[in-house]
Amino acid sequence: MIKVRHAKTTIENEEGMNHLWIQIAPIGQVDNVRIQISLPIGIHRTRNLNGFDEDSTGEISILNPRIANDIYIEIFTREPVTCGEKTINVAFCYKDEVGRVTRVEHFVTLMVVSEEEIDSISTDEEVVGKIKELRQQFGSSDVQEYIEHTPTKIIRIDPKHVSEWEKKYRIEGIIQ
Template sequence: MLDIKLAKSKMENEEGMNHLWIQLFRDGKVQSQKSEIQIRLPKGIYRSHNLNGLVENEREHIVVDAPDQDVIIEIYTQASIQCGEMTIVVSLLTAETTVSKEISIQVVEEDEMDMVEIDDQVVERIKELSHATPPCEEGTNFVSIQPRILEKRDNEFSYLEKKYRIDY
């Protein structure tokens, strides 16, 4: 019902970045279509909005309306944090049940990033998502506004301005 993967096995403790891939699978017992994904990150690790463009509510839960979807989230550190193994908890909340999964992430110094393992499947999914065009509804109109271009011109009064202008 819920699967979690990280793009990299390790993350730098200072200005580090990684991607979290959350996959949802259909469960025959659960009939509810609408659900929410809650992500609890360790102290010092932050996340951006999901890269799939799904709606996030006021509790910062990702609203999912189809059972077979995936969500990609960029996680990062803003300042130096303590190194070590940390746990990310992802919960799928539906009207009937709550399913939680944990994934460990190793936070290391920059010089220890040489032995990092990269999950090619996650990287390919991120590439697919970055090349995908955003969904366009039929009622959507695109408006293109041309910027003004200012040109310096000489007119009949410009010689007077040049002659009598006082620059302080």
């Protein structure tokens, strides 16, 4: 149903770049098909390169699930990321004709390596060829809009916790 391949087996831990090729097999009579990509901390992505509808959270909509669809994503690192094996989660969600919601998750491993180790990488020539073909199709002169889809940081505030400054300067009273 879903297959994910990357152009290179590794990505450099600082200012590295790679591409994902997400292949989706035809599924038949389904509605509301969406792709969600969860990246490890420190790895970012651009909008999909082939123009599928994508909302502000990075969720990609598949308009015609009855045919095979290919989605291309550019992933990259900006600042240093800890080296090692990282996992990318690609989730595929849809609603069938009965109304049941199905979610299929596919996990892809990616090695993050330092600049010194980058020499020993292998590339998937088919993925590289597809990316080059896609860039020629859309034109390299087109300026693409980059929207970063980084994981959101959740900050929890405990209403019962009172800081030292708040204890010192708080004015107790009745609020009407």
